[in-house]
Amino acid sequence: MSNASPLLTLLIVDDEVPARLRLRELLADLAGDLPNQVLAEAADGLAALAALSHRRVDVALVDIRMPTMDGIEFARHSSQLVDPPAIIFVTAFDAYAIQAFELNAIDYLLKPVRAARLLAALHKVVGRRPPAPDVLASLSLGARRHLACHERGRLLLIPLADIVYFRADLKYVAARTREREYLLDESLSHLEDEFGECFIRLHRSVLAAKETICGFQRNALDDSDAQWQAILRDVPERLPISRRQWPLVKSLLRAARG
């Protein structure tokens, strides 16, 4: 880092207008000590990622509880950017999160934020890498609501609700939405752990959204491992159901249909 203290660029992410205003005010007060510029503001994690898609910033000040995409999930996705911002969480009161931040040496500020604290945090954080993805994953408030996919240097976010099934190939896991497939850097078993509530394992290599399965048919091919196939509501493909999973799939879906 150079000593000439170049202009520090920032992104403010908070769903409350006054909270963003307050941070702006404080940053303006600190401009003498630490030249800075707020390049963008966002009301939730998703909007913040959109803002980061066409500009980079040094530091993101991120609230934790936000609608659509919370601060932790934002940090998980943004850490996969080519030039990710350093992250400082700003929270009013999340006892559980604060404990975890302390434990993992993650930078955070408490609302109402004090100017001196903000300055110290900014000095400390510049140039830092964002927290490691697995640390952030352990902090999650719940299952992610979006999955990230890198495509030609861009970060695409797929809403979980749009995903019909995941299929594991040799190296990748592909997520199928109604429109197309996305390649993800995930493992099928992790996905199953995280989203087990709405997805069900049909086959060693297939995880399908429970509510898109609308019927079953016998496999026309004489596949001894998968005698049955699942018919899906939104896509034409049939998915194989392994012999081992078949009783479970049948009973789970019958229970769901009630």
Add this chain to the structure above:
Amino acid sequence: MRSIKQNLAAQPLPDFRNAGVILRILLGVNLLALAAALVQGQGVDECVQRYMEMAVWVQPLLLANVALLASLDGALRHLAVWPGRLLVVLLAAASAAFFVELWVAAGFDAGGAQRLLRAGLLAGGTAAALLWYFAQRSSVLSPALVEARLQALSARIRPHFLFNSLNAVLALIRVDRQRAETALEELAELFRALMRDHREMVPLADEIALCRQYLDLESLRLGERLRVEWELRDVPERLNVPPLMMQPLIENAVYHGIEPGSKPGTIRIRLARQSDELHIELVNPCHAEGDHQRGNRMALENIGERLSLYYDLEARLETGEVVLADGSREYRVHIVLPCRGERA
């Protein structure tokens, strides 16, 4: 002002169907009989003899009275405290007289007006002494218990709300000083209400005003996202209600119904008087978040328990999720209170 303290000061009759109460009656009467035997007899042998003789008299009468009171328990509960006590004493006296007559008819006793009067006075006196004991016992026990439970249950503000509100006020000081001043005043009022003695009832109008101030503070933070619709119909403003009965529920509605959504959401608050009941309905949008729902249920159980401490069975709290025609879901809380505490 009606208060839960005074409510408890006038101790009601004991629950005559309660096994503990029955046991205490049996033991109490027998102890009295033993004391009487000790006073009458010269030596220990004679005392035991006396007690046995008395038992022949006392036990059937005692058992008959215990059975009678247990079967009358429902009816006794409808009476005010003093007429109820009087009735219990008279019942004991009358049944004692009746038993004397029974013994006379069976040839065990000579009878006579003096004997009747003596039996009645002894039985009535014993009943009165036991009632006094029960009243003492419950007045020692329950206020402490109820107070402790009320303290534990009394609404506490979410720190999340407090710190976010203070943060919002800080932001306002430079851009809109007047609004910041109002907000701090509202925050002060809210804290005053939170720190008040939770046993004192408050007029409904005060509780409604408090809720409006609270919602005003929330709208400072949430802006356009928070919409509130009030509907007040024939509301008995001077009706005394438990303090902070609505505010925690509205806080819940904001926390679970508005904050998790990025689009504007509406909280509907309806208060209406229907004959002798006050109906309060709170509706907020639902978001699919399991964790949030758990916290919500705790707060609701809390209010439900407070309502039952104040009103016993006369208040109701119902909750439920409703799926609307457009597929969105709403969470509804419905409270029914008796309208009796109204001051003229």
